[in-house]
Amino acid sequence: MSLLCLNLAQLLDPGHAPKPSLGPQENREKSIDYALKNKLGVLFARTLPPYEHDAPHYKDFISETKTVALTNSRILHLVHKTHLTLEFASINHVFYKGPLQQKILYGDFFSKKSVDADLLVARKDFSRAREVLVAAGFSVPAECHRLWWRLFLGEQHLFTDSSGPHSVDLHHRLQQPGSPAPRHVDRFMSNPVKVNLGSNSIPTPNTKYIALISAMNLVKAIYNRQPGGSYAMDLLTALRQMSPPEIKALQQEARLQGLFNTTQFAARLSALVFGVSDLFSDASLVLPVAESKIEQLLLSPDEMLADMPRRRTMLRVLSDHPATDFPRESARWLASETARITPWL
Numbered sequence: 001m002s003l004l005c006l007n008l009a010q011l012l013d014p015g016h017a018p019k020p021s022l023g024p025q026e027n028r029e030k031s032i033d034y035a036l037k038n039k040l041g042v043l044f045a046r047t048l049p050p051y052e053h054d055a056p057h058y059k060d061f062i063s064e065t066k067t068v069a070l071t072n073s074r075i076l077h078l079v080h081k082t083h084l085t086l087e088f089a090s091i092n093h094v095f096y097k098g099p100l101q102q103k104i105l106y107g108d109f110f111s112k113k114s115v116d117a118d119l120l121v122a123r124k125d126f127s128r129a130r131e132v133l134v135a136a137g138f139s140v141p142a143e144c145h146r147l148w149w150r151l152f153l154g155e156q157h158l159f160t161d162s163s164g165p166h167s168v169d170l171h172h173r174l175q176q177p178g179s180p181a182p183r184h185v186d187r188f189m190s191n192p193v194k195v196n197l198g199s200n201s202i203p204t205p206n207t208k209y210i211a212l213i214s215a216m217n218l219v220k221a222i223y224n225r226q227p228g229g230s231y232a233m234d235l236l237t238a239l240r241q242m243s244p245p246e247i248k249a250l251q252q253e254a255r256l257q258g259l260f261n262t263t264q265f266a267a268r269l270s271a272l273v274f275g276v277s278d279l280f281s282d283a284s285l286v287l288p289v290a291e292s293k294i295e296q297l298l299l300s301p302d303e304m305l306a307d308m309p310r311r312r313t314m315l316r317v318l319s320d321h322p323a324t325d326f327p328r329e330s331a332r333w334l335a336s337e338t339a340r341i342t343p344w345l
Contacts (some may be wrong), residue, residue, distance in 0.1 A: 038229030
């Protein structure tokens with residue numbers, strides 16, 4: 001188990017013994033590399049004892065903290081402008097992931113670097129929300145007008161002249177084809193938490209839906225062979241903010257959404273890698289990868305490309321009802337890939 005996981009376990013379960021230092025040079029470099037690749041540098045730095053703050057490697061965390069503060073401030077500015085625009089148009093919406101979610105989970109807006117502002121609306125409001133934002137000065141790249149973006153991803157990227165590389169990502173879907181997707185997306189906007197941002201209160205999904213979104217994003221990261229430690233930390237933190245009745249409600253919602261196996265897989269993998277208890281479920285579960293490879297699968301999948309579980313193997317593990325879910329999601333993925341590689345669609 002990496003020192004990154006051992007240290008972050010202190011934030012998840014305070015009973016874990018504090019780690020006195022980053023240890024030998026090899027472990028130190030690996031931990032820093034994992035932390036930065038998984039957007040966990042700021043949280044990792046918070047676990048280090050004061051005498052580590054003068055060590056040469058600590059400059060990496062100082063740089064990361066400054067980058068997070070600058071980037072997330074720009075994202076929050078985008079969130080503020082977008083929220084006011086949609087609120088004026090009476091379009092129901094929530095912002096998910098990003099700085100607002102960090103405020104709920106970690107107590108501040110600057111715990112992890114965000115790249116864009118993710119925004120969810122009902123499918124019936126998707127086109128109008130895009131039109132309203134374009135009228136307010138946002139622009140949509142030509143690529144996003146393709147069928148693959150609009151239908152299969154259910155996503156549009158919107159930029160302003162002042163947003164630089166950061167975008168508002170407008171969604172009416174929450175999962176890419178090829179993995180179980182929620183059956184009732186509109187429920188993710190129910191009973192939102194209002195996060196104060198200046199004089200405004202911005203709606204964001206409550207902890208129950210944060211857990212489901214984090215589980216889906218962890219799975220998506222594995223599918224795309226990207227580090228998923230950030231989503232694992234979010235999922236484990238969300239579970240620890242929930243009471244036993246709330247976790248039971250989460251389990252019921254996961255079954256309703258067809259995401260129980262997705263959440264069970266994500267929670268178990270995360271708990272094993274970070275060395276903490278799995279609060280979502282204690283049922284037996286066979287992971288589609290050897291136990292010796294689970295840390296690489298979650299934190300550094302580029303190190304285990306030859307051992308990555310196959311897409312169809314993952315889909316069978318994640319499907320709540322394999323007899324129906326597997327063929328449906330396989331067909332959706334094939335249709336999506338056809339649209340993606342067909343230039344005139």
